Amino acid sequence: MKPGYLFVSPLGDIVLRAEDDALTGVFFVGQKHYPELLVMPDDGALPRIIAMAREQLQEFFSGERQVFELPLRARGTPFQEQVWKELARIPYGELLSYGAMAKKMGLSAGHSRAVGTANGRNPISIIVPCHRVVGAAGDLTGYAGGVERKRALLSLEAGSGFRLI
Structure with missing residues (x-):
């Protein structure tokens, strides 16, 4: 352990x-x-x-920090690590759909489920902001920490005026 x-x-x-x-x-x-x-x-x-x-x-x-400045080391499959690197690029106050994330990674939107699965295995939640990824229509979908926590994290960041990218 x-x-x-x-x-x-x-x-x-x-x-x-x-x-x-x-x-x-x-x-x-x-x-x-x-x-x-x-x-x-x-x-x-x-x-x-x-x-x-x-x-x-x-x-x-407490609303005083939007960007984390910490050395990170997330270990997973090469695909998971690629997804987690893309997650880390989502700015505070912005949302990205799973399909759009797949496209940013050079994949078809049809890979959104694979992106979602890797997203759910993110070992560094909050700091690597997997909570900023939503369904195609902006709906809240799964979150390893629970959808209620995802909603609360998005609410915390909402002061910056979320926009779906």
């Missing part, structure tokens, strides 16, 4: 995971595809990357 560090967010408990000096996981406790993690006690001696992630997430939830 890999170690994780608890972050109490307005949307529920989140476990942060890091390897070396890069953030490798941001998981809502109990979310779909939640890995087995050993939650470490918060004794004040946090790894630097975990402390930075906690601080930046706190700023995000």
Whole structure:
């Protein structure tokens, strides 16, 4: 079991995971595809990357941060990693449909289901903003952390006036 560090967010408990000096996981406790993690006690001696992630997430939830500045290392299949890189390019306040995301990746819109599946396996939620991907008509579809959390994250960002790109 890999170690994780608890972050109490307005949307529920989140476990942060890091390897070396890069953030490798941001998981809502109990979310779909939640890995087995050993939650470490918060004794004040946090790894630097975990402390930075906690601080930046706190700023995000309080509306003070729109862009995260953290070294990330997400591991998956080559296709998943390609999807996650594309997710990281979606700016704060913008939404992208699964089909449009497939097209940006040079695939046909018919690959939207494959994009959605890889999106759901994103190990660094919120920071790699998989919540900004919606159905073709702008409808909220699945989110590993739960559709209610997706709605709340989009609501948090709504002050910037979302637009479907």
